[in-house]
Amino acid sequence: MNHSKISYYAELFIYPIIVAGLLLYDVESSGFALHPRWLFAALCGAMLWTLAEYLVHRFVYHEVPVLKELHGMHHARPCDLVGAPIWVSVVVFLSFFAVVARFADLEIAGGSTSGLIVGYISYLLVHDAVHRWQLSEHSWLRSCRLRHLRHHRDPIPGNFGVVTGFWDHVFGTVLASGRARPRDA
Template sequence: MAMSRWSYRADQAVFPLLMAAAGAASLRHASIRQTEEWLGCLLSGVGAWTFLEYVLHRWVLHHVPPFKRLHEAHHAHPGEFIGTPAWLSAPLFVLAWLTLARELSRPAAGGAAAGLMAGYLAYSLLHDAVHHRRATPGGWLARAKQRHARHHRPGARGDFGVSTAFWDRLFGTATTIRCNGSRRRGR
């Protein structure tokens, strides 16, 4: 939904606080082995987020009402501050943390939740930068901007990953621009 610049970027303040809370709550009195378990789950959570990002973008944001309509507004006006507000996203991640805590140990649940949040925060920062920041030509941000610009082309059905192109490559939805400028859809 359309937001002010500050609401749009509230994620960038809220999620570091949530991650700190997940870290503090799950690492209090933790042993070395539990800390290692926490770190392993943190990395797994980041990886899991990249897959979730792909799934949510490809199938939910592009097909499921009312998310589809809201996401179409973002596609139509990519420079505007249209996205998921922190008051909606943050409780969902807390719910994920509580759900994980029912199944896993305290360090594992806290680490996985912090990893999911770190992945979401990275996605949020990158998607903001892709649409609102200048990039050094040839740099990683320029490449991310180019990949996401391909996704924003009218009628495009690929390049759903913002944080990474890995899942697009795996599922055959990565697109490329040929040397002659024509566009090819990946498989």
């Protein structure tokens, strides 16, 4: 789905406010002291995001018919403002928060959801950078761009991680430049 600039970039403005609110809720409820449990949960949420990003990109965007078509639009026109509507991520994050709160507590739910959202914001920024920003030749973002462009151009599916290629290494879906993956050779 093509977006206006406002709707495409809205999450970059809304989600930091939500993370700040979850952090302030935890700090205020604890007498203005940040709990290590919240920070640890946030770190776990951010790490969980990298796996979620990989799995959604690999199995949802490349396999589920309606979303595969939407993602195909992105592959066909990578610089266009194509993406899922914001309500999709809102539903995912609210559901995640509710499940964690049900099985743990509000502190862990707030921290882990904040980490997940920060991971998602990182993904949004990196993905925007690899397609639209002017990047210096030796920057980390340029290495992300090169890895992601191989995902777009290679006929063999791979390089599903945008922020990190870690899970591509774990699951054997790394596309090395100019070579097929060893298991596909």
